[in-house]
Amino acid sequence: MDIVTLLPFIVLIGAMFLMTRSAKKKQQQAANMRNQMQPGTGVRTIGGMYATVKEVNTDTVLLEAAPGVHLVFAKNAIGAVLEDEEYNRIVHGTGDDLEVDSPVVPDDASSLTETDEPADASDDSRIDLGKKDEAAQADAADTEPKKTDGESDAK
Template identity: 70%
Template sequence: MFLMTRSAKKKQQQAMEMRNQMQPGTGVRTIGGMYATVKEVGDDTVLLEVAPGVHAVYAKNAVGAVLDDEEYNRIVHGDTGSDTDGDPESDLPAVPDDASSLTEPAADADAKPDLTKKADADDAPKDGKADGETDAK
C-alpha cells in the first residue's frame, strides 16, 4: 500500500515539475489531445494559442505534455528536420495538410449516380410490406 501511494505522489510531482517548465513559446499537448503554443503562464492557468490568432485559457493541469521544439514541429507542422536515417518514409509529413488521403479516387470520374430518378412502381412490394416484413400471428 505504501509503495502505491509513494508511486502516485512521485507521478504527481513529476507532472507538476513538467507543467512548471512551461514558458511562452513552448509547444504543449493538452489531456484532450490538442496541440498548442504557450503564450502566457499564470499561477493556475495558461494561455494557449491553438491556431494563429486564436487564444484560449486552460487550467495548468489540463496540459498533458510539454513538448520540445523538434517534436512539436514534427507533429504540428510536419517538419522532419534533417534526415539522418536515409528512410524516405520519414520525409513524409506526420499529419496530412488536408483530408485528400482519406478519400479513395472514383473508378470513373464521369460516372455519377442519378439521384433525381424516382422509384418505379414495379420496384415496390406487391403486398404493401417492406422487404423482409412478415405478418406476426
C-alpha cells in the same frame, strides 16, 4: 499473535505504501513539467489539442491554438510539454519521417476521374448466396422419391 497470521497484513500495507509512493512521484514529475512551461513552448493538452504557450499564470495558461486563436486552460489540463522538434513534426508536418511523394489512394468512388469507368450496373449476373427461390424449392420437392406408409428409412 502468530507471525503467520500477521504476514498478509504486512504485505498488504507494504504494497499500499509502494503504490502511493509511485503515484505521488508521478504527480510531482507532472507538476515540475508544468512549472517549466515558458512562453513559446509547444504543449499537448489532456484532450489532445496541440498549441503554443503564450502566457503562464499561477493556475492558468494562455495557449495559441492557431494564429489569432487564444484559449485559457488550467495548468492541470496540460498533458505534456513538447520539445520544439517534436512539436514542429506533429503540428507543422516537418521532419525526416514524413514522405513527400506518398501516393494518394482513393477510398471511395467520389474520387473517380472522367476517364475512369464505374462498375457496370447493367450486369445481371446473380451471386448465389445459398438461398433458393420458391420455384427451385418446388422442383427439388417434386424430384424427391415419395415414401409410402410401408417403407422405412432403414435398409
